[in-house]
Amino acid sequence: MIARPLLLASVATVSLATLSLAPSQAYAVEAAATEAEAEAASSEILVTARRREEQIQDVPLAISVINANALEATGSFNVGKLQQLQPTVQFYSSNPRNSAANIRGLGAPFGLTNDGIEQGVGIYVDEVYYSRSASTTFDFLDVGQIEILRGPQGTLYGKNTTAGAINITSRAPSFTPEGRVEASFGNLGFVQAKGSISGPLIDDKLAVRLAASATSRRGTVYNVATNSRINEQENIGFKAQLLLKATDTLNLTLAGDYNRQDPECCAQIYYKTGSTQRASNRQYAALAAAQGYAVPSTDIFDRVTDVDADLRAKQSLGGVSLRAKWEVGAGELTSVTAWRFWNWLPSNDRDFTGLPIFTKVNNPSTQRQWTQEFRYAQTSDKLDFVVGLFGFQQSVHTDGIQTLGSAASKWLLNPTNANANNPAYLNGVQSDNNIDFKNTSLAAFGQLTYHATDRLHLQPGIRVNYDKKSGSYISTVTQNGVAVTNPTKLSDAGLPNLNYSPKFSDWNLSYDFTASYDVTDDVLAFATYAKSFKSGGINLNGIPTDRTTGLPVTSKTTVKPEKVDHFELGLKTQLFDRRATLNLSGFWTNVKDFQAIVNDNAPGVVRGYLANADKVRVRGVEADFSARPTEDLNLYVNAAFTDAKYKKFVDSPCPPELTGGTAISGSQVAGAAGLPGALSPLSCNISGSILPGISKWAFSFGGEYRVPAQLFSTDGEFYLGYDGSYRSKFSSNPARSIYTDVKGYALSNVRLGYRANKQWDVYGWVRNAFDQKYIEQLATQSGSTGLIIGQPGDPRTYGVTVKATF
Template sequence: MSNNNNVVPGFRKKILPLAVAGLSSMSWVAAPQVFAQQSAQAMEEVVVSARRREESLQEVPQAVSALSGEEMLIAGVSDLADLQSQAPGLTVYPARATSSTVTAYIRGVGQSDPLWGVEPGVGIYVDDVYLARPQGALLEMLDVERVEILRGPQGSLYGRNTIGGAIKYVSRPIAEETEISLQAALGSYNQRDFKAAVSTPLTENLYASLAVGSFERDGFGENRLTGAAVSDKQLYAGRAAIEWRPSERWTVNLAHDVVYDRSAVPGAQRMVPNVIESFFSGAAPLPVSDDRYDVDNGFANQNNDTDNSGTALTISWEGEGNWGFKSITARREGEFNQAIDFDGGPYPIADVDGVQYDEQLSQEFQWQYSGERLDGVFGLYLLDASAGGVVRNRFGLPTALVAPGLESILGPTLAIYGASGGEVETDAAALFGDLSYSLTEATSLSLGGRFNREKKQALVLNQSMADEDFTIPTGQVTADFEGSESWTDFSPRIGLDHQLNDSTLVYASYSEGFKSGGFNIRANTVQVPDSQNPYKPERVSSYELGIKADLSETLRVNAAAFYSDYEDIQLSIFTGVDTTGDGNNDSFFGDFTNAGAGVIRGVELEYQWAPSEFFALSGNATWLDAYYKEYISGGVNVADEQEFTNTPELTYTVNGDFSFPLAELGRLDARLSYNYRDDVYPTTDLSDIVFQEGYGLWNAALVFTPPAESWRLALEGRNLTDEEYRNTGYDLRGSGFPIVSGYYGDPRVWALRLNLDL
């Protein structure tokens, strides 16, 4: 990452050598068997719905990536986190101390704080239904047709909280004939995955589908105090749909999905000794942990449960003329229980647990028009959402730290209990439209815009408690307020694209987007009075130039360059506070503020090359330069001292695909993949310990397909060299607590996967 404006040296140093060396990219990772069928013909057409209408990927004048269910098998993609290496500019991983809460960044824009009231910066959609909260959004690939990744602000069509981009999960459509598919996987750490899906007609014009999945695995580590599993997986999901097709022009689809996550608390490595432990034990503190997953957590509560469900009613109509209509009515609700032993040791120094709940009701009306020279969609979107909960903080401190005259007394002489609770209500409405007009046979002009109005109301009560059951208030209140704020925004988009020839499209575009403002549920208005004030929405304005080209029947290259102005950047920062008035920080709270403004610019490259029916090369590469223009801290602009989080300067993936015919026995397909991620700061405090140096991962897959293609057997391995790398972590030293922890990606794992199509 760089804080200067010099684009050319960084580009020459890191991008050009990779391009010369044949670095590939691929938003649509094609399976080897697909290449075997394409070697002597034009590249396969990929259909996406990025502009709310179905069209060829190569004809969409914006940066879009898409993976089909077939393609995800060979890439080893099992949930949204696995997409990280398969799309340019994408960062996806489980949020800190969780297993199914998603943290997503695209082109350096996102949000890592999953607390209610804090909005994500990347929109996640399930069949056009927006998921307002990140809990349970790290979706498993259950009965999926494809996943689309839209890069850059998507304000005009997708609205609020898509300033980084959007991830669309598209379920498999219900077939007109009975189809049954089964999948089982056994692997390391006693992995046991089972998926089943059936799609069948019920009557002449009534169809139904059902998909269920069970995903289990033993822990990567254990709690050395209790022997309990750490970082295991126990996730169960299901989706049912029924569809009525009264005529060729009408469809009515009712779908319901559920996710239950009962995985154990993820393990976090203790990265510095905690000297406070000595006041509890009279002995030296535990050393830095020698394992990335094993823990010594003494907090009795190890809850990490997530329940999510949703119901959607979609009514579609295709008119005889140029018009079509779609209505999407959806309701979703969820509950998330979490416990974090921040200190990672046996004593109650910093133990936190809580419960969050949310529900949302949304309604979207879309009108589509397709004419000889004009195509477009426009509509109305409404959202009524609420989210709330309570977080219970337990801080145990020795008297030596809170009463300097009593240093000789050992033991937890003071326990501080605090509860942060509240609720946020959101009412949002938007009018939107996006049109594409053919100026000539080769040139089109696109115009889009979305007018948003949003209102948030917050109720916050943060107070100290006298008992560990949090039933008796002490009367000391750190925040007690109600707040209400409204925002309006207009997000325009304009683009011009030109078809140079039948196989090459060039385009230029300008787009804007905004991410909702809000209120800090963790506010401490006694020590930090401004924490009661609402923080402002984020806004991004992005310029993009791109090309999509099928250079030959075997070579496809897509590339994009962009420049984004990023304003009112929202940051979550842990701040130490003195609750006893003795001059020492004895607690901390999560402050949430608008830091300032920045610039993110970059280049993305994608290609796939199939020189023969036996070999193909694919992958992706992204170079990003992100820097702050303004970062106000204590009234001073410290932009030169700051770095963007979750924004590696260089990432790339190289996939080598091989196909081996086995005569009458069938076919053997193989993939060897390497993906690299540059240095990155995962947290806003720019911790020198949590900081992750650049690293690379090797993955491989081997797939056997018999002649009938009714079943397939796949052997896959991930992180083959057992690379140790941190996704995220906590560093609370700036808050007065000697606590630093790191959360790591998966170790080396393998699985044997069987797919049956009946």
């Protein structure tokens, strides 16, 4: 665990360097502002959504921009916090590896991460693609602004953006000396420090920028088994950039970053139980009673647990990149070369109890990736275009382990089994998994905008992509160092010996067409059709075994590509002399062979696997409104209505209330849901049910009011800011269950402060001001025991932040 003094000292080093670089120069920046202020001045916001710099209201695309001031003012220090500012973003994380950022309900499958698949929302930082979902949990580091591109972006951003892209831009090195420092302190031992410094090394030729960030917070859950607070935060990050103006037409930016997390995390805790079709004496209450076990609290908001396995969520992530921008002819040639790494060293308690059922379920991984992109862009009165090439190579290695403890025999085996009361029978049975994955992807792409008239613009785009994936999964089961080959014991443990080597390769074509029309200088209307895809995948979490033969189902080793047809209409308007902005969009997305993570509810199985749902449909309407009625008041409201359903999924794994019983055969009919001892269906038809993780209604709203004032003979302003969010209920299981709907909730964040001379800022803040009790995510214990576990959202937190700009 990183000590807090070390975290603060790291950032203080940057701050002291700031003072020595420019002791007599003050660099003025705009006062901190809400997202609404940025939107109200949207005609001046520049974005690079189409891989060229242009004003946001000129881009025929549903796009939101959050600037650095809004991120800092609202405490949005990683991607997970963005969903409170943008209702079309959903974020779920049971631990850093199992994290997913979705847009409009699509993106990553809902459930445990599988290395053999693609994400559906691309994360880009300074034009470099971050393939690991874990990158969403790290603190933002010296960010200038974030662009959230909604809807398929396959032409310019690739196969991993069927739902959209999050485009993060860092502050660039400056030839004008400048520095920033920020420190926050709050309850739960919260300490966060940030600092950056920039200035010239060689006048007008070479500039440097250094940044550091550190966050520490005590855990929100108390573990009585270890007498410690868990689910804490311990993050540290560094970034360095060098900008070389090699010639009048060539700029080179060399960047490197390193980020590390080492918290005691992450536990999901008891929420409730729900009856399944397993025999009564094999459900959670009876199993716990048989071992004399009682959970320390049945109220999840007591935030108490007794998980007995070590908890660790240690990871490091970083890399280097070289960006070249060269003015060639009438356009600009861009090259982005990058190498990145990710190391993951976890420890979990996957039985979610204080019993030694599973003593280890860990999947430590290492990942390395290379990316290379070339783009040439040109703009003219009649024609704008971007053409390019992209290459991606990735390798992942995982050494997984699953170990059974002394309570496994009684918990996993039927009482009629002669070994059920023999703790030694399954104690120490261990599955060691050697997993490798390699992925090569190559693409050529282009997009052009033809200005048919001064007001009518036609924009076709195309991308050709080749993917090659290969992997191997070798699972070896031992007990006390001796190989387990007895099929009965393997079945009892739910840990089969597996050895398979899936492969996948395919060519795919993405294309889109957008027509936009400037109704007036302040009104833009557009219509888009996009044909996109997500590459096929391979299952690298293990595959299910046949319920009757016990043999691996080899047909489950791969999944088909996800194919997307997307339609969208949009209107971007500025009103009242551009003091207000109203942007509207309506979309309809059809997905064929939707990639979902599903669960095998057989006893002992603790992980999900990939499968294709036949058809999914997502449609909705979004509205983004912001206004600046006076110079001192900013307001914003963002709203999203999203209707997402499985249109056809006739052979889905069943929800927990329809599992656990003896499987039907022949003409037998499955029993009632949740009836102990009833027959269970082999699969379920969930066509028409809602997709997991998506609220039908979601809103974000707020504003800031400022009053000019003098304090200690210094000109400045007092301000009061409010940011609220609401989302309606959503399903938290791939197949909707009567037990795992998460209730809707509203959150309120408030801040009150004083800014002076645009150089320093002090404010107090309260997040979740009304101490709303809410659940972030629910899940089920494997084996159809009926145990439902969950993650309670953060309680009320409060603190103070001090910022200075030099």
